[in-house]
Amino acid sequence: MLSKIDHLGIAVNDLEEGIRVYEQGLGLEVTHRETLEDQGVVTVSLGIGESTVELLSPTRDDSPVAKFLEQRGPGIHHVAYAVPDIEAALEDARDAGFRLIDEAPRVGAGGKKIAFIHPKSTLGVLSEVVQST
Numbered sequence: 001m002l003s004k005i006d007h008l009g010i011a012v013n014d015l016e017e018g019i020r021v022y023e024q025g026l027g028l029e030v031t032h033r034e035t036l037e038d039q040g041v042v043t044v045s046l047g048i049g050e051s052t053v054e055l056l057s058p059t060r061d062d063s064p065v066a067k068f069l070e071q072r073g074p075g076i077h078h079v080a081y082a083v084p085d086i087e088a089a090l091e092d093a094r095d096a097g098f099r100l101i102d103e104a105p106r107v108g109a110g111g112k113k114i115a116f117i118h119p120k121s122t123l124g125v126l127s128e129v130v131q132s133t
């Protein structure tokens with residue numbers, strides 16, 4: 001059901017520093033920038049092959065990413081997998097006994113359908129599924 005790694009989400013305190021590190025330091029290119037008010041996050045995507053690195057920075061103190069940064073500091077926040085059919089992927093995950101953060105898909109960066117799977121079900125890694133088409 002998972003077809004490739006769509007992106008890696010990396011939490012940063014300072015977005016401009018993050019862009020410097022990944023763009024100037026590692027030579028990736030910013031392809032998209034978007035604020036998701038409902039999630040309290042600014043996302044900056046940098047392309048790498050068929051995948052992207054997604055920098056995440058909080059827009060407010062009570063957002064989930066702000067809490068992540070407070071508890072764990074900057075670092076890998078989630079792994080996102082592309083799926084051809086997100087409803088089917090969520091059904092499969094539910095059947096496998098996984099705990100879902102999103103019971104139904106919601107709209108993420110780029111207007112794509114996304115959903116999160118609880119890190120307790122995936123060995124400590126917050127996992128996201130993204131509808132690929």
Ligand code: CO
Nearest residue numbers: 009054080128
């Ligand atoms: Co993501």
